[in-house]
Amino acid sequence: MAELADYAIQSRDLNLWYGDFQALFDVNLAIRRGIITAMIGPSGCGKSTFLRSVNRITERLGYVRTTGSIDVLGQDITAEVVELTQVRKHVGMVFQRPNPLPLSIRKNILFAYDLHHAERPSAAQRDEIVEKALRQVLLWDQVKDDLDGKATTLSLEAQQKLCIARLLPVKPTVLLMDEPCSALDPEATAAVEELIWDLRGEYTILIVTHNMAQARRASDECIFMLMGKVLEHSETAEMFVNPAKKETADYIEGRYG
Amino acid sequence: MSMFQATELNERNKRKEKLFRLLFGGMTILLIVPVVVIVATLIARGGPALSWDFFFTAPSNGMTEGGVFPALVGTLWIVAVALIASVPLGVAAALYLSEYAPDNWLTRLINLAIINLAGVPSIVHALFGVGAFVLFFRFGTSILAASLTLAIMTLPVVIVSTRESLQAVPRAFREACWSMGATRWQAIWNVVLPNSISGILTGVILEVSRTVGETAPIMFTGAAFFLPFLPESVFDQTMALSLHLFVISTQVPGVPEHLPYGVALTLMGIVVVLNSASIAFRAYLRGKKKW
Numbered sequence: 038m039a040e041l042a043d044y045a046i047q048s049r050d051l052n053l054w055y056g057d058f059q060a061l062f063d064v065n066l067a068i069r070r071g072i073i074t075a076m077i078g079p080s081g082c083g084k085s086t087f088l089r090s091v092n093r094i095t096e097r098l099g100y101v102r103t104t105g106s107i108d109v110l111g112q113d114i115t116a117e118v119v120e121l122t123q124v125r126k127h128v129g130m131v132f133q134r135p136n137p138l139p140l141s142i143r144k145n146i147l148f149a150y151d152l153h154h155a156e157r158p159s160a161a162q163r164d165e166i167v168e169k170a171l172r173q174v175l176l177w178d179q180v181k182d183d184l185d186g187k188a189t190t191l192s193l194e195a196q197q198k199l200c201i202a203r204l205l206p207v208k209p210t211v212l213l214m215d216e217p218c219s220a221l222d223p224e225a226t227a228a229v230e231e232l233i234w235d236l237r238g239e240y241t242i243l244i245v246t247h248n249m250a251q252a253r254r255a256s257d258e259c260i261f262m263l264m265g266k267v268l269e270h271s272e273t274a275e276m277f278v279n280p281a282k283k284e285t286a287d288y289i290e291g292r293y294g
Numbered sequence: 295m296s297m298f299q300a301t302e303l304n305e306r307n308k309r310k311e312k313l314f315r316l317l318f319g320g321m322t323i324l325l326i327v328p329v330v331v332i333v334a335t336l337i338a339r340g341g342p343a344l345s346w347d348f349f350f351t352a353p354s355n356g357m358t359e360g361g362v363f364p365a366l367v368g369t370l371w372i373v374a375v376a377l378i379a380s381v382p383l384g385v386a387a388a389l390y391l392s393e394y395a396p397d398n399w400l401t402r403l404i405n406l407a408i409i410n411l412a413g414v415p416s417i418v419h420a421l422f423g424v425g426a427f428v429l430f431f432r433f434g435t436s437i438l439a440a441s442l443t444l445a446i447m448t449l450p451v452v453i454v455s456t457r458e459s460l461q462a463v464p465r466a467f468r469e470a471c472w473s474m475g476a477t478r479w480q481a482i483w484n485v486v487l488p489n490s491i492s493g494i495l496t497g498v499i500l501e502v503s504r505t506v507g508e509t510a511p512i513m514f515t516g517a518a519f520f521l522p523f524l525p526e527s528v529f530d531q532t533m534a535l536s537l538h539l540f541v542i543s544t545q546v547p548g549v550p551e552h553l554p555y556g557v558a559l560t561l562m563g564i565v566v567v568l569n570s571a572s573i574a575f576r577a578y579l580r581g582k583k584k585w
Contacts, residue, residue, distance in 0.1 A: 094473050099396045125475035132473075136466040138485055148484070149474040204474070 044111075045070040045211050045241035046091055051105035053086055053095070060086045062265045064105070068258075073233065073242045075256035075273065077249065079293060083265040084245045088213050091243065092128040093121060110210055126153050129204030131214040135196035137188035137203075142180050145188045145199055146170050150206040166206045174202040174232055194225030198232060212236065214244040218251065230255045249289060253277050261285045336559045343556025352522040357542050358549050362557055367524050368437070368532030369506060369564065372516065375441035375528055376448065377502050383445070384452030385494060391453070392460040393468075393482055412450035416510045419447040423515040438528040440516025444505045451501040459493030460486060492579035496572040503568035507561055509536040519545075535561045 046068040053061040061083045068074050076084040089095045091107060093114065106115045114124045126149070137145050146167045151157070158166070167184065171177040176198045180191070188199055197217060204212060214233070218226040233242060234255060246252050252259055252273065259273040261282075269276060269285045280286040287293060300308075347361055354360035395401040423443025433439040463486050471481035509517075517534040519541055525532040539557045542549045 092473060094469070097469075097472060099398070122475035122477070125473060130473040132466070132469070134466065136470040138467055138470055139489055140485070148471075148476075152474060152476050152480060200470075207474075 043070055044068060045109065046243065047108040047111075048087070048090075049106050049108075051087070051090065051103065051107060053083075053090060053101065053103045056100045060265050061090075061103075064265075064267055066260065066267060066270065068241065068243060070110075070241050071238050072257035073237050073244060073255060074258045074260060075252040076243065076245045076260045076262060077247075077252050077288070078262035079288065080247075082262040084260075084262050085215055086265075087262070088215055088243060088245050089130075091211065091213055092125050092130050094125075094130060096121075122152070126207050127209055128211045128213060129207075129209040131197070131200050131204070131212065131217045133216045134220050135193055135200050137191070137196050137199050139187070139189050141185045142171075142188045142191075142199065143167050143184040145203050146206060149203055153207050170202040170205045171199075173205055173236070174198040175228075175235075176202060192225070193221055194228055197221065197225075197229055201229075201232065201236070209240065211241045211243065214242065216245055216247060219247065226251070249291070261288065263288070333562075336555060336562060339552060340555030340557075340559035343552040344559065348556060349560070353520070353538075353542075354522075356548070357520060357546050358553070362535060362538060362560060364522055364524055365533040365535045365538040365557070366560065368517070369535045369561075371437050371525055371528075371532060372441050372444065372512060372534055373502065373506055375437055376444040376505060377498070379442055380445035380448050380452050380502065381498055384449050384498065385456050387449070388453045388456035388460060388494075389482065392457045393478055393486065408450045408453055412454070414447075416447060416508055419443055420511045420514050422446070423511060428515055433529065435514070435518075435531050436516050436529045437525055437532055438516070440512040440534075441528070443511045443515045444508060447508070447511055448502050448505055452498050455497035455501055456494045459490040459497055462493065463489045493576070496576040496579070499572040499575075500569060503565055503572070506565050506568070507536050509534075509540055513537050513540075535564070 044067045046066065048064050048066045051061055051064040051066075052059065064083075064087060066087070076088065078084050086095065090103065091109070091114075095101050095103075103115065106113050108114070109124070109128060113119070114128075129149075138148060140148070143163075147163060150166060157163075168177060168181075171180060176195060179195060180186070188196065191199065197220075201212070201217075217233070218229050221229060230251065233244065236242065237257075244256065256273045259269075259271065259276045260267060261269040261276065261280075261284075263284055268282050269280065271281065276285065277289060280289060349361060349366060350363050351361040352363050353365075391401065391405065395404075420443060423439060423446070427433045427439035427442045428435055431439075433442075467485045467489075468481050471485055472478075476484070505511075512534055516531055517537040518531040519537075521531060521533050535557060539554055539561065542557065543554045
């Protein structure tokens, strides 16, 4: 049994309803720090709902109700006193469709940083932040001469990398990724997967995917969900070679979903 | 007989097709006729009245001679002050309804009320303006009272057009902002407004310019029958083109025919200029769309 702080995300008896529809049932998950955990399962199984609960972006829909709790690094993010903007600073989110803001590349990188820092750093420091973030996502060489160009005119691959890069300057703990490659072609998918693999260790990454091959090659642990419940959580190699439950085996082999 | 030859049924459908195309096309042309007739008449009869003097001299000799200068200036005053009043109010309300308000029965009720407000007859707005601005707030009959009445009247359309511009900004941008910890206002200020402000402004100008021709709301609240001086502040009364047109067409005997036509043409000219300016502005900005 690992120590408490070894877990980046821990949910306890998490239930979630969209109006009258219950999307999550008593979800108890302990997601280890510094690794990539993939969430798989058929559409509507609750994997995206769980992911979105971890930075509480679900709440902007007025009709969502939850019980239970989620800890990030041992601290409850569902508590009354929690500041939402701090949760979102520490838990970054990458969406299915790349959604860079309609601003320059530079401003996209500095957006989150500026939101969370009262004082403006010097121009030189700002350049440094931009360069560092873009280097981390292997985008620097491609865009360094066009930092004031529009982010929304980049290729989808570059846009998605930029969406990852803009989270890094605020030093998040957890990166949530909701099918980050599903809008990309195979080559771009490979490039973004490689990047996600590189970020492993420094960040805890929770990634929702429909792509079994991606879950298999690009994650350390894997969670299989079905109908709002967690059926299986194990090392990826273990799950794909030797699934514990019949439903998992059937899903992985493509018999449904 | 070839398998690709038209059958009886095909022929019948084709005849129907032709009939309906003619019918709908004919209706469309009918619609254009009144517009063409009005514009042509105005230009033919009012055109000769227009001159430098017509625009820049006051009416004289019991309004049977002279130009429209005080009325022209008064109309511009009224519309400008109405714009200044209705834009901040309307944009603020639209921002609340589009960006902050939860989707519940109260919001839906407010939206319904706004749509209904657009249907209130202008004479009712006029009487409201008299009660509220002229009497209760003691602005007297003045440009301010007239403009505020017009502003209230145009608020619904300003709100609706602003809300449409705001909602044209993709939701994904807001979600991106929120997911990084931005507040609603930070998302609005950094992303939503910069990408919708052009649409908002052109929409608003377009809507408000339509009030140039309104007569009822201003005739009790600030527009004067005859006043050969220019207004000096928003607390003065003023002449206005729309009321002037009404007056010289119906209230004053012996006005030569070309005068009212000239006034009508001037009024229409202002609307056309404002509308084309805002349409051109919008087209220009649409060309530089950022996504």
